[in-house]
Amino acid sequence: MKEENNGTPKNKWSRIFRKKWFFPAVYLTIAALLLSVVVWYQNLDNQIQETEDDQSSESYTPAEHDEDAQSVMDQQEVIKMPVVNQDQAEIVTNFYDYNAEQEEQENALVMFNNRFYQSTGIDIASADGETFDVLASLSGTVTEVREDPLLGNVVALSHENDVVTYYASLQGVNVKSGDKVQQGDVLGNAGENMFGQESGTHVHFEIRKDGKEVNPESFFNQPLSALDEASTEDEGTESEATEEESVESDGTQESTEESGTGAEDASSQNSQNSNVEGENSTDDTSDSSSSEDDA
Secondary structure (H helix, E strand, O other): OOOHHHHHHHHHHHHHHHHOHHHHHHHHHHHHHHHHHHHHHHHHHHHHHHEEEEEEEHHHOOOOOHHHHHHHHHEEEEOOOOOOOHHHHHEEEEOOOOOOOOOHHOEEEEEEOOEEOOOOEEEEEEEOOOOOOOEOOEEEEEEEEEEOOOOOOEEEEEEEEHHEEEEEEEEEEEEOOOOOOOOOOEEEEEEEOOOOHHHHHHEEEEEEEOOOOEOHHHOOOOOOOOOHHHHHHHHHHHHHHHHHOOOOOOOHHHHHHHOOOOOOHHHHHHHHHHHHHHHHHHHHHHHHHHHHOOO
């Protein structure tokens, strides 16, 4: 009896081992345990990373009134055309570019007193020929407000990086010297002037970098820093041009000087002509008085 009882458990386990479902069940149980361990390990790793991120975010304190961030924002201001509606604006006189096509160069010449002058900026007019508000192309400080007999009312604004914007042929002026203006503020109204009579009602707009005029059309919708890159390229071009000019004859240089360079040259020449006329009238008066004395 004892031998039969001792053999019963062995026979029971052997019968279980012979079942077809036994080993698949064992494999599934082991796989489930392994999968549970993997999932638990991944969750533990994610919790550690989240804890580290929270600690790093808590330790970061943004600096108030960050000057570096402010300077970066200032550089993002782009150069705008000085009009309210660009779709209604028309450039009637181009900037004189020595590398431009002949047709564009001809459209950049201004005739005054039977003499051609090279335009140092652009003339902007409205499509309907009416007056319009002239806006500040960039934020800056008003450095000049004056009334010129040939150019009309003139306003000049200074900006960062030795940049100056210049507005002429204004009918009325809304600012005064020393004012701080923001981009888009109204400086005045477009009008007419003697120098650009053919352009009708318009505003004459110039951009000057380091005292030298540049083509405004090339920098519209461009950041202010683009003028620095153009200035560097121009310096290399000017050095090459200077070497070439040193080889040219004096006669070629004289003909270049006679061509004129812009509206301000015409204004200066007009003042000189007025002085000459005044001197001639004085001479005529003195001659007539001497003739009366002789009589």
